[in-house]
Amino acid sequence: MSAIKQRRERERAQRHQLIITAARELAETEGWDAVTTRRLAERVEYSQPVLYSHFSGKDAIVRAVALDGFDELAAHLRRARPANPEPQQALHAVCRAYLDFAAERPALYQAMFVMPTDVKFAHAETPPQLRACFNEFVSCFRPDNARRELFAEVTWSALHGIATLSASGRIPPDTQEERLDFLINQLTDTPS
Template identity: 40%
Template sequence: MSVQERKQRERADRERLIVATARELAERQGWDAVTTRRLAERIEYSQPVLYSHFRGKREIIGAVALEGAAELAAALRAATRDAAEPRDGAGSRDAAGPQDGAGPQDGAGLWDGVGPQDGAGLRDGAGAQGWGGSRAEGGSRARVTALARAYLDFAARNPAVYDAMFRLDGGLAFAREDTPAPLKDAFAAFLETLGEVAGEGVHPALFTEVFWAALHGLATLTREGRLPPADAERRTELLVDRLAAF
């Protein structure tokens, strides 16, 4: 059976090569330059080989998107962990890698069963607005700012991957039960930090969606030159200050 195993391994290697090559080509020359012919040439196989791994170009984009989602989740967690460690050290309980199954929870229909249990993000500080003014908790602000910066930084440094995730059609399901795990986990990474600052009576997932959408708008419009590049940092600060309830 060793022969079959070797073949499977080689096949998996080639699949990874396809995805990596597509990603690199897209990042260097844009997704328009990622044609099946060029991609086949780069991996030194003929075009039909691509179709033995993926249904078509769309699925290749989807594969790049999943890879990117895992990296984005890691980048967000790393940034928020570094930003300001909680009193009890250890970083905010975010052991879960991109891989954990993510069982059924909540069921509110938003991204469906993603991340920590409903409201868990509220455990620590937060809820200022309603009954206390700005009650210290500078840690939250620092984490949220770090989150926003990390997201925008990821988008700017990996434009093609970002497009594969959030602008192009990679055939992936979003905000549904059958959403692929890496996407759910990326949303969970958002939720872990933003749950703290959703504010009273605001569903953490709903708040996270709004925050994410705003960042997405900033990321895309800035990159395409539809917003003046100079003020990007000021826009980010304004967004964080206003949107989050510290």
Template identity: 40%
Template sequence: MKHLERKIREKQQIRERILKAALQIAEDEGWTAVTIRRIADAIEYTTSIVYSHFDSKEALLDELATGGFESLSRQLQKILSKERDPAQQLRKLSEINWDFAVQHMALYNLMFNMGKPKNPGAEKGMELVQQVFKSLTGKEDVQEYVLNWICLRRGCIHTMLNFNYKEKGQASPRSSKKRYMSFIDRFIQSIL
């Protein structure tokens, strides 16, 4: 029995190493550099070992995106359980998205900028956001508000993180976050 438990544990550890290696390659060189061969080389196993865990690169990317959406949804749920004011909920949801993007830029880009198909974790997060907007506006149909928030949030994050502080002498992530949050605050004020 212990032998079987050890085998299961080892298999899970290899799977985690594969995911971690894919993320590291993406962080260092971008998602186009992530290949099964590169992952296998990084973890010092054969490509067949990687394929024994994931049928394809796409399956591996889907699992990474799913894990990212689940992590973000847990953070969103935690905020919603602690904060009761809908305006503050939306502000904190926006801030969590910024912090997640800064801390996990490659993963954030995979989740939001690479045309990933609908993901159950993303849908769960959207349901939470819709509830916040319903509470904030007192309206049932909040699609336009949600779409505006998504465009503002994703546009600001993408622009500020990809263009602002990558160049030497440009704004830091901290000052960019402050500017981002001022946009969010103005958006919230416009719908109150």
């Protein structure tokens, strides 16, 4: 590959990431309704046709933001899980990290889990970033637990419910730790 072609590909990748970052920032400050191709074009100082050369529209941008979010979430969960912990400790650390991630990055969390995208969960086409997140939950359960993937799925589902209800103010924040402890105790005390 020629040096010129490599430079063009590098510049294209940088533009692509710049658009994703700008969409995220705009969503975090003004909400997803504010994220339009016109606003993004202004923000990144490229024309709308340049944006469309990277993304077919807002749905594709949301998908790209979501995939970036899953990359971040997987790394966040991985860092949270202590080395060689007891399953209950590992699960608590990963669950706490998940809830913190959702609370600290509400617009990103919306792109990942609330807004419509074509990102498939529990499917042959599930992106590797999403599988990496799921595997962090699976790794919190003992390897001899034949249903550890089911336990991980139920854990993630419960955490999503807690995160969503907390973000909307429908459940009180002062009992968050009690909810988390209850969930973890139920899952770690359940026979495999």
